[in-house]
Amino acid sequence: MLHLAELPASHGLPETATAILDGLDVFAVILDSSLTAVYANEVARRSETPTELGLLRTSEFRKRAQAALASGSPSHRDPKPSDPGAPVRTHVIPIESDFLVVIAEDLAEEQRLTAMRRDFIANVSHELKTPIAAVGLLAEAVLEAAGDPELVREFAASLVKESKRLADLSRDIIQLSEAQSTLSPELLDYVDLRAVVDEEIDAHESFAGRRGVDLFFIDSANPKRTSAIQGRKSAIESAVANILSNAIRHSPEGASVRIRIAHKKRHFTVTITDSGPGIAQEHLERIFERFYRVDGARSREDGGTGLGLSIARHSLRAHGGDVTVRSKPGEGARFTLSFPLNDIPKKKRAKRVKRTRKALKQLTDTKGRV
Structure with missing residues (x-):
């Protein structure tokens, strides 16, 4: 059994080879002619449950490695599309006459993102x-008529x-594309969450x-605490707007939608x-997926695109928060948007300022200067 964490740092191998492998951020080991690991780079030594390690033990890999040693030619293999359980790309490269460099890249995350991108493009199309x-x-019908x-x-009405x-x-x-992008510091502003909800x-x-549908606003937020965060105002507006418009769209005539804002510990919350x-x-875990609709026909009839909840969740998570839902059939739905705050309540801030001033005064009295 391989114990990569216990391998010596170099085992007398060429310094150039080990230096190169140490600079890689992928799994890399050196095997001797008996296919025993004699060196592992930092990534391989830290691996606890790597797919790559299991691959080195397979009979298929050992045949490839022995063939590479015998021929002196490198061997490269991509994962099989038909086998998602083995998402590893491997490179077996002979060095000198008795050693093999094995580099393995776990492409599971890359494959997952590729599949998501492919599904998204198919759904958009x-x-x-x-x-x-x-x-x-x-348009053709208008011309003919x-x-x-x-x-x-x-x-023309249908065309509109x-x-x-x-x-x-x-x-x-x-x-959605903006919500999934990284929040660049130069694009961040101070956003007053209370004002966004009001607007x-x-x-x-x-x-x-x-x-x-009637809208009822309940303000339970602590007036002594700030409701401002640093973020992208347009993204936060779209998150609140998507949840609110969804609530209105799914409420029957004569019903009401309640919007409550509050401070919960270190968070500002908006509950709709x-x-x-x-x-x-069975739908609760999936409603934040792109284009997922509980009732597709009704959603399209009401003008929904199937992206609103996904936009809201990505926007909130990009700002360090989240959106959650609680619901049961026949009881409506309650969505809670949570934004993390780094504020200090005014009372605590005043006490801190007072302590600081007192400490400065004592220091001044003792030394005659600050």
Whole structure:
């Protein structure tokens, strides 16, 4: 059995080879002619449960290694697409006459990201295909019905609806891309979370009114504490807007949506509770996935793109926070957005300032200077 952490630092090997391997951030070992490990770089020595280590023990690998030693030619092998359980790319390189350098790269995370990217592109293509086709067909229909004003108005109304759907989807794809990007320091501003919530409630009043839904705002936040964080204002606005518009959209006419802000320990929270049909347990873990819809037909009919909750979660997590949901069928849904704060309550801040001033005064009195 290989015990890489117990291997000596060099084992008399060429310093150039070991220096190069030490500079790599991937698993790398040197085997002797009996295929026994005689050197491991830092990454390999730290590995506790590496896929790469198991690969060195397989009969297939040993045959490759012996063939490389016999021929003096390097061997490179990529993981098999048909075997996701073995996501390792290996390089077996003979050095001198009795040693092999083995470099192994675990591509599991890369494959996962590639699969996510592939699925996302497929989903975007699918979602865009319908409104694009509809816009084309409706435009042709308007041209053919040019002599019938009533038909033109009917087709034009449908054209406006589909073009809006296309615009909303394009906007949400852009917002999702921004939400998943790293927050660059130069793009950060001080964002007043209380003000953002106020603005979004005002912006959604007309939408709620058209759907016959009342908005109730409850301010439980500590007035002595700040509600400001450093972040990207547009991303936070879109997160709050997506959750709030979802709550309004899924609440029946005559119902209400409650928005509560509060301070919870070191966090500022925004809780949005709707009066909708609720969400079954099997859907709760998936509703934040891109394009996932509990009721696809209803969501499209209501104008949803299937990206709003995903945008909200990515935006919150990029700011160090998160969004969670609690719901049961027939009981509505409650979404909680949580933002971490680094503030000190005014009372504690005042005490700290007072202690600092007292210490400075004592120091001045003792030495006559600061």
